[in-house]
Amino acid sequence: MKGKPMKKAIWLLFVCLWVFDLPAQTSVELHQYVELARNLRRVGLNGEYAYTLLKELTALGPRLAGSPQAAASVEWSRQKMVDLGLENVHLEPVEVQRWVRGTEERARVISGRLGSKDLTICALGGSPPTPDDGILASVVEVRSFEQLEKMGENVRGKIVFFNVAMDRSHLRTFRAYGEAARYRVQGASQASRFGAIAVLVLSLTLRIDDVPHTGVVAYDKRYPKIPAAAISTLDAERLHRILSRDPAAKVFLKLNCRNLSPVLSANIMGEIRGKEKPEEIVVLAAHLDSWDLGVGAHDDGAGCVQVLEALRLLKHLNVPLKRTVRGVFFMNEEFGATGGREYVHSPNRKSETHIAAVESDAGGFLPLAFSARTDSTGLKKLRRWLPVFTEIGIHRILPGGGGADIGAMRRWNTLLIGLVPDSQRYFDVHHSALDVLDAVHPRELELGAIALALMAALLANSGG
Numbered sequence: 001m002k003g004k005p006m007k008k009a010i011w012l013l014f015v016c017l018w019v020f021d022l023p024a025q026t027s028v029e030l031h032q033y034v035e036l037a038r039n040l041r042r043v044g045l046n047g048e049y050a051y052t053l054l055k056e057l058t059a060l061g062p063r064l065a066g067s068p069q070a071a072a073s074v075e076w077s078r079q080k081m082v083d084l085g086l087e088n089v090h091l092e093p094v095e096v097q098r099w100v101r102g103t104e105e106r107a108r109v110i111s112g113r114l115g116s117k118d119l120t121i122c123a124l125g126g127s128p129p130t131p132d133d134g135i136l137a138s139v140v141e142v143r144s145f146e147q148l149e150k151m152g153e154n155v156r157g158k159i160v161f162f163n164v165a166m167d168r169s170h171l172r173t174f175r176a177y178g179e180a181a182r183y184r185v186q187g188a189s190q191a192s193r194f195g196a197i198a199v200l201v202l203s204l205t206l207r208i209d210d211v212p213h214t215g216v217v218a219y220d221k222r223y224p225k226i227p228a229a230a231i232s233t234l235d236a237e238r239l240h241r242i243l244s245r246d247p248a249a250k251v252f253l254k255l256n257c258r259n260l261s262p263v264l265s266a267n268i269m270g271e272i273r274g275k276e277k278p279e280e281i282v283v284l285a286a287h288l289d290s291w292d293l294g295v296g297a298h299d300d301g302a303g304c305v306q307v308l309e310a311l312r313l314l315k316h317l318n319v320p321l322k323r324t325v326r327g328v329f330f331m332n333e334e335f336g337a338t339g340g341r342e343y344v345h346s347p348n349r350k351s352e353t354h355i356a357a358v359e360s361d362a363g364g365f366l367p368l369a370f371s372a373r374t375d376s377t378g379l380k381k382l383r384r385w386l387p388v389f390t391e392i393g394i395h396r397i398l399p400g401g402g403g404a405d406i407g408a409m410r411r412w413n414t415l416l417i418g419l420v421p422d423s424q425r426y427f428d429v430h431h432s433a434l435d436v437l438d439a440v441h442p443r444e445l446e447l448g449a450i451a452l453a454l455m456a457a458l459l460a461n462s463g464g
């Protein structure tokens with residue numbers, strides 16, 4: 001057992017040196033990639049191929065895992081990969097949880113003194129329904145888990161209202177999302193632990209509007225599974241005002257969402273085989289499933305069509321590739337990234353070495369940077385490629401993660417990279433009815449595809 005970590009460390013060192021050992025990439029070669037960047041930009045920006053694909057994909061409807069529309073999008077993706085002339089196009093099975101929203105989502109605050117008012121809400125993913133005649137209960141507003149803990153048994157029989165906003169002061173909005181999302185993800189079980197009968201959670205957005213934002217709830221098996229809904233930011237303010245003037249106000253909540261039996265779905269993949277080391281893989285990743293309120297144009301339809309467009313550009317420009325570049329559309333990221341886990345456990349991975357994986361799952365906005373899960377030496381080496389990326393407006397390689405779908409590849413010490421677009425507007429639409437085609441700009445989307453193609457070419461040909 002003792003030898004294992006040592007072996008791993010030596011192997012890791014070897015991989016790091018080898019993949020990013022760039023002496024072979026002299027300035028002359030980097031110059032070739034600058035040329036490639038210009039060509040990708042010329043061909044990519046002169047068309048709207050990624051956007052045309054996104055139009056087709058989003059026309060299929062929302063792609064909630066396990067839904068008929070998700071199944072249709074799997075077939076659409078397979079066909080597109082075949083049409084592009086990719087090799088080894090195939091599906092790999094993924095079992096997915098099937099949750100349906102139902103037709104009724106109603107909430108109303110009722111105050112003896114202040115009257116009553118409907119609240120804009122949506123059920124959160126995985127929530128059970130309320131009883132047929134709904135729930136009518138007092139509401140306890142909390143701003144943190146610590147506050148909930150202090151209230152303890154005082155929340156028994158009540159609805160807990162998690163009124164915790166995303167921190168507006170962060171430049172990178174994903175950071176604010178990461179901090180606040182725990183109330184959506186864990187809030188229901190934390191409240192249930194103390195006997196609450198339902199939760200309302202402030203929508204995760206930086207806009208003050210009437211649009212609720214859904215997302216997954218992770219229910220802890222130790223506590224009763226209680227209904228969970230997100231409330232719009234505007235109505236959360238209203239509810240807060242009413243509760244501060246009339247703490248005895250009650251909320252009526254009615255949801256008829258349901259959890260059905262799991263169904264079989266799939267990850268979809270296709271590749272351009274490497275000419276010298278085909279068993280060494282560079283993955284371009286996105287997830288095909290989406291939430292059901294919009295059509296997942298940004299999350300993550302944008303990532304999927306960028307992967308397709310990146311592969312098309314590489315083929316169109318006949319870019320020589322030593323290693324294999326594989327596009328993978330993962331299924332079921334939204335309900336726990338199960339597609340990503342199935343991918344690494346597939347027996348098909350046995351004879352493969354995953355050198356790097358690059359994910360686009362942060363929206364189809366203007367790409368500003370890449371983030372990479374590596375140490376300072378690794379970052380330094382990647383940053384040697386910046387003169388190439390500058391050609392397409394990317395000036396930074398940041399420390400950070402790759403993405404939820406490729407996260408499971410950590411076990412292989414695969415270099416994980418994420419495309420980092422401008423994040424200021426992403427949470428306006430994320431997981432909501434606003435995540436539609438019109439929210440995506442064709443040129444911004446295309447630049448993300450160009451960035452993926454360029455990164456794939458550099459990774460597929462670097463070192464070794």
Ligand SMILES: [Zn+2]
Pocket residue numbers: 287299300333361
């Ligand atoms: Zn996503």
